[in-house]
Amino acid sequence: MSPTPTQRPTPPSCRVWLRRRCLVLSMVVLSLALTMVTTRSAWAWGRMGHRVAGQLAESRLTPVARRSVQELLEPGETLADASLWADEQKREIPESAPWHYVNVPITETGYNPRFCPDTGCVVSKIPEFQRTLADTTAGRAERARALRFLTHFVQDLHQPVHVGDNRDRGGNDLQLQYFGKGTNLHRIWDFEMLERGELKLSTLYGQVSALVTPERSEQWSSGSAIEWANESFVLAQKAYRAPGDGRLLRAGDKLGQAYEDTFLVVARERIARSGVRLAWLLNGTLK
Ligand SMILES: [Zn+2]
Numbered sequence: 001m002s003p004t005p006t007q008r009p010t011p012p013s014c015r016v017w018l019r020r021r022c023l024v025l026s027m028v029v030l031s032l033a034l035t036m037v038t039t040r041s042a043w044a045w046g047r048m049g050h051r052v053a054g055q056l057a058e059s060r061l062t063p064v065a066r067r068s069v070q071e072l073l074e075p076g077e078t079l080a081d082a083s084l085w086a087d088e089q090k091r092e093i094p095e096s097a098p099w100h101y102v103n104v105p106i107t108e109t110g111y112n113p114r115f116c117p118d119t120g121c122v123v124s125k126i127p128e129f130q131r132t133l134a135d136t137t138a139g140r141a142e143r144a145r146a147l148r149f150l151t152h153f154v155q156d157l158h159q160p161v162h163v164g165d166n167r168d169r170g171g172n173d174l175q176l177q178y179f180g181k182g183t184n185l186h187r188i189w190d191f192e193m194l195e196r197g198e199l200k201l202s203t204l205y206g207q208v209s210a211l212v213t214p215e216r217s218e219q220w221s222s223g224s225a226i227e228w229a230n231e232s233f234v235l236a237q238k239a240y241r242a243p244g245d246g247r248l249l250r251a252g253d254k255l256g257q258a259y260e261d262t263f264l265v266v267a268r269e270r271i272a273r274s275g276v277r278l279a280w281l282l283n284g285t286l287k
Contacts, residue, residue: 045271
């Protein structure tokens, strides 16, 4: 009896082809799964937050620092553009993924080097890339890379849940509702609070730069990556709590106006501080 069309045995060459396709498909699925496991969040501050911080920093550069930045970056590339580069490299430079944050348990009293793995974290990478940027004997490409990483990491360090953690990858695993929409704590801080209501980039820039008074800018232009991490840490301890009764947030909690009223101004101020501080670092480094 001849086999019916559905029972027809697959010719050997076709079987090989199918096996290859299956292998390729499983590799794609595996690498996607790995990316999901290792990527802490898609963007850290959203693209808008990073751009605003970069633009603010650029507006505060001394003429000398501005010229050096222009020489290092590509023609037409602004510091706002450069702010996004590190998030786009997580696949090309996989070892850089853990450099965007440090996990300090919110039950601790603050940052301690033991929370920074030997392979580096956001606190150790800032001074490291600053040294490379300052080294005029290093090649242009190496210094440009250092500038892009430094720019991004100063911004990430100011995002409270890039420092504070409650065994949930900085709130990535803490599922919440925000204004009726399912999300997680990390996303709320990365962009959902800052960008709610289809906010324009220019509006966010205006809100953030309005916070930079001469007194604040003088006060903010100081400190180290460790001190800035500790500021973020204290804020993260608060960010993990419900406004009002102050209890720790639990999966499924519904956040909205009260949370925004408490923390939106904090998020904007963190962006403002990171812009002022990046300019301060670059002005001091590129003399
Ligand atoms: Zn990042």
